[in-house]
Amino acid sequence: MTDAHEGDLSPITIRVATAVRISGISRSRIYELIQSGDVHIVKVGRLTLVRYDSLQRLLSQ
Template identity: 60%
Template sequence: MSERAQDKFIEPLTVRIATAVRITGLSRSRIYELIQAGELDTVKVGHATLIQYQSLKSLTRN
């Protein structure tokens, strides 16, 4: 795969709640429940809550 093609497949480090809802098909409230249960790792940047993408992928692999 060329370097240019690889650039198109770079995974994000974090995603916003709305993006997590879209890509998982889970409800917003379920995402927050998973965060509260410690099943999703998050990072706060200012007022934004960002979910670590690897954490989200791990959740869907189980």
């Protein structure tokens, strides 16, 4: 039996630096988007991880 999501290899979260690199948006603008709620994050201790689907949604607009 195969998993329906087997071909989906997108990450769930990415580091802010990676979000900056793949989006072309500045680090400070990423944090502004986080503060406004346009980009969602997950905190793991002091580490801020950007929800990849949230960033993709923003970039597709």
